[in-house]
Each structure stands twice: as C-alpha cells, then as structure tokens.
Amino acid sequence: MRRLAAALDVQPSALYWHFPNKQTLLAELADRIVAARPAGWAGTDGLDDWRDAVRAEAAALRDALLAYRDGAEVVSSTLALGLGSPETVDRLARAVARGGFDAETSRRSATALLHFVLGHVSHEQQRLQYDSLGVLAGGESSPLDEDDPAAAFAFGVDLLVGGLELSRSRR
Amino acid sequence: MRRLAAALDVQPSALYWHFPNKQTLLAELADRIVAARPAGWAGTDGLDDWRDAVRAEAAALRDALLAYRDGAEVVSSTLALGLGSPETVDRLARAVARGGFDAETSRRSATALLHFVLGHVSHEQQRLQYDSLGVLAGGESSPLDEDDPAAAFAFGVDLLVGGLELSRSRR
DNA sequence: ACCTGAACACCGTTCAAGT
DNA sequence: ACCTGAACACCGTTCAAGT
Numbered sequence: 001m002r003r004l005a006a007a008l009d010v011q012p013s014a015l016y017w018h019f020p021n022k023q024t025l026l027a028e029l030a031d032r033i034v035a036a037r038p039a040g041w042a043g044t045d046g047l048d049d050w051r052d053a054v055r056a057e058a059a060a061l062r063d064a065l066l067a068y069r070d071g072a073e074v075v076s077s078t079l080a081l082g083l084g085s086p087e088t089v090d091r092l093a094r095a096v097a098r099g100g101f102d103a104e105t106s107r108r109s110a111t112a113l114l115h116f117v118l119g120h121v122s123h124e125q126q127r128l129q130y131d132s133l134g135v136l137a138g139g140e141s142s143p144l145d146e147d148d149p150a151a152a153f154a155f156g157v158d159l160l161v162g163g164l165e166l167s168r169s170r171r
Numbered sequence: 172m173r174r175l176a177a178a179l180d181v182q183p184s185a186l187y188w189h190f191p192n193k194q195t196l197l198a199e200l201a202d203r204i205v206a207a208r209p210a211g212w213a214g215t216d217g218l219d220d221w222r223d224a225v226r227a228e229a230a231a232l233r234d235a236l237l238a239y240r241d242g243a244e245v246v247s248s249t250l251a252l253g254l255g256s257p258e259t260v261d262r263l264a265r266a267v268a269r270g271g272f273d274a275e276t277s278r279r280s281a282t283a284l285l286h287f288v289l290g291h292v293s294h295e296q297q298r299l300q301y302d303s304l305g306v307l308a309g310g311e312s313s314p315l316d317e318d319d320p321a322a323a324f325a326f327g328v329d330l331l332v333g334g335l336e337l338s339r340s341r342r
Numbered sequence: 343a344c345c346t347g348a349a350c351a352c353c354g355t356t357c358a359a360g361t
Numbered sequence: 362a363c364c365t366g367a368a369c370a371c372c373g374t375t376c377a378a379g380t
Contacts, residue, residue: 001353001354001355002352002353002354010363010364010365011364011365011366012354012355013355013356013357013364013365013366013367014363014364014365016354016355016356016357017362017363017364018363021354021355022354022355023306076290076293076294076297077297079294079313079314079315080293080294080297080298080301080313080315081297081301081306081311081313082311082312082313082316083311086314088314089314089315090314108317108323108326108327109326109330111315111317111323111327112287112291112323112326112327112330114290114315115287115290115291115294115315115327116283116286116287116290116327117290118290118293118294119247119285119286119287119288119289119290119291119293120283120286120290122247122251122289122290122293123247123250123251123286123289126247126248126251126252127251130251130252135194135252140252140253140254141253142250142251142252142253143250143257143259143260143261144250144251144260144282144285144286145253146279146282152279152282152283155279155280155283156279156282156283156286156287156331158334159280159283159330159331159334159335159338160327160330160331160334161334162333162334162335162336162337162338163329163330163331163332163333163334163336163337164330164333165333165334165337166333166334166336166337167330167333172372172373172374173371173372173373181344181345181346182345182346182347183373183374184345184346184347184348184374184375184376185344185345185346187373187374187375187376188343188344188345189344192373192374193373193374
C-alpha cells in the first residue's frame with residue numbers, strides 16, 4: 001500500500017478512501033489479471049474437441065497469471081476470500097462440459113484443474129521471485145523444479161483431462 | 172518470530188542465534204509437518220494396487236498438512252525455496268512407480284499430484300483462517316468451495332490417477 | 343555458548359483535519 | 362469529494378554488549 005501510494009504521489013492513507021482494505025484492492029487486481037487472457041481466447045470457441053478446449057483454457061489461465069508478479073497468489077487469495085468474480089472457474093467448467101459431462105462433474109473438475117493451475121504457477125512464481133532476490137544463492141533447486149515448466153504444466157493438465165476421458169469411457 | 176520468542180520467554184533476537192532467518196526456521200517446521208503422516212502410513216506398503224497406494228499417500232499428505240495451521244503454505248514455500256527434504260515428492264513418485272511407470276513419468280506425476288494437493292489444501296486452510304478471523308462476515312462463499320472438502324480432494328486425486336491409468340492402457 | 347537491549351527499516355490501517 | 366499528517370500497533374533482522 002505504501003509503495004503503491006508513493007507511485008501515485010499520494011499518502012498511503014489516501015488509498016483508504018477508495019478501498020476499504022488491501023484485500024479488496026487485490027481482488028480488483030485479481031479480476032483484471034484473469035480477465036486479460038493473452039492467447040487462445042478467440043480460438044477456444046472454435047475448437048471442436050473438448051479436450052483441446054480444456055487445455056487451451058488452462059494454458060491461457062497460466063499465461064494470464066504469469067503476466068503479473070505474484071499473479072497466482074493474488075488470484076488464489078482472492079478466490080479463497082470469496083471476493084472476485086466466479087468467471088475463472090465457470091469458463092473452465094464450460095470447457096469441460098463440452099465433453100458431455102454433467103454440471104456437477106464439470107464444476108468439480110474445473111475446481112481440481114484450478115487448484116492444480118494455482119499450485120503449479122504459484123510455485124513457478126515463487127521461484128522466479130526468490131532467485132531474482134538472490135535468495136537461492138547456493139544454486140539449490142527444488143525437487144519440484146522442471147527444466148521446462150510449460151511442459152510440466154501441460155503434463156499435469158493432460159493427466160486431469162485423461163482422468164475425465166477415462167471416467168467417460170466407463171459410463 | 173516475535174510471537175514465537177514470547178512463547179519461549181526470550182527476546183526475538185535470541186532466535187537468530189539458532190536460525191539464520193525465518194524461512195530456514197519454517198523449513199525445519201515443514202520437514203516435521205510432512206514427516207508426521209498421521210494415518211495410512213504402515214498400511215501403504217501393504218497395498219497391492221498402485222492406485223490405492225497413490226490415493227493413500229495423497230490423503231495422508233493432506234491430513235498432515237491440515238494438522239497444522241498454514242501447513243500447506245509453509246510446506247509449499249519451503250519447497251519453492253529448495254529447502255527441506257525431497258522426501259515428500261519421492262514418496263509420491265514411489266507410489267506411482269508401482270504401477271510400472273518409468274522414473275521420469277513417476278516424478279512428473281508426483282509433481283503434478285503435489286501441486287494439486289498444495290493448491291487444494293492451501294485453499295482449504297486460507298478459508299479456515301479467514302472465517303476464524305471473521306473476515307467472511309457476509310457469508311460470501313468462494314466458487315471453489317465444496318460442502319465436502321475431503322470428497323472434492325479425492326475427486327481430484329482420482330482424476331490424476333485416472334489419467335495415469337489411461338496413459339498406461341495406451342502403451 | 344547463548345541471550346539481552348536497543349535500534350533500523352519496514353508494514354497495514356485509522357482518523358481528525360484540511361481543501 | 363478527496364487527500365494530508367500524524368499516529369497506532371505491528372513486522373523481520375542486526376549487532377554490540379552482556380554472562
């Protein structure tokens with residue numbers, strides 16, 4: 001809040017006329033972060049395979065989160081507080097629903113997908129911030145690190161999509 | 172740090188003789204949190220089905236994280252910093268490997284599982300803390316909320332396990 | 343070897359007062 | 362309507378000095 005105020009050339013207390021507190025301000029940010037999906041947006045509606053639609057939605061969400069420092073943390077704390085719009089989970093659920101799954105299954109799958117996405121990108125961004133701060137001096141690497149984060153992300157999404165596929169073939 | 176020091180009846184600065192900083196102290200905590208798996212420990216080795224082994228490992232990890240306030244956040248920040256032991260991801264990978272998957276697939280799957288677990292439990296615990304603080308006064312609920320968190324967790328794990336199963340049947 | 347005391351450089355938030 | 366000034370109640374961390 002103090003740094004934002006300085007950037008706006010006002011006193012920190014000025015912010016509290018516009019927002020009741022920091023979390024409410026962050027919720028506004030979170031909505032804009034997820035609303036600005038950089039790629040795959042227009043293409044998503046044209047995909048005839050529901051699996052590709054889910055993959056595209058997940059990838060676009062990752063890109064949107066990565067575009068802002070601490071994007072994943074801001075979005076996930078906002079989600080946890082019940083602030084922010086339900087659009088993110090709704091869009092994922094709609095992509096899943098194209099596979100012919102019922103509303104409940106779609107919503108649960110979207111939730112699982114979102115938890116994976118937020119967990120994955122959170123980790124990615126924490127690492128980015130830590131070594132930009134030079135905290136990881138010893139060159140120590142997390143057991144969760146991948147040389148190709150995008151591929152590791154896609155692997156996880158594919159696993160979840162595969163699970164849905166299997167559950168469908170069993171009906 | 173200040174509250175911990177007070178609980179130990181020492182000055183905050185005394186802690187810095189024992190630990191270089193807060194994160195190192197939290198890393199020690201994180202190792203103990205995941206080392207203390209409450210249930211399913213002994214039983215895990217006796218399970219002949221790799222899918223049950225993975226499910227049991229994931230459930231035990233969730234229980235361990237839930238047993239401490241902010242457990243998921245402490246563990247995930249420690250993992251991101253490359254501190255703490257790689258035991259958590261190793262044990263998940265070993266459970267997956269019982270399905271006959273190669274080492275690389277097992278490790279990647281374990282990573283995806285762990286990201287899901289941390290994402291899910293993080294959300295659970297943030298909610299717990301928020302409404303114990305009375306922040307969620309309006310009764311607002313997150314679009315990620317489930318009436319049965321354990322079932323939602325199991326659903327996500329099953330999706331990931333199912334994805335692995337499908338990839339195996341395709342070989 | 344282990345801890346205290348005092349300080350440094352921060353936080354988010356409140357609230358009377360200004361314009 | 363919008364902002365300042367000053368304060369409150371916090372943080373993690375450092376470091377000389379004590380025992």
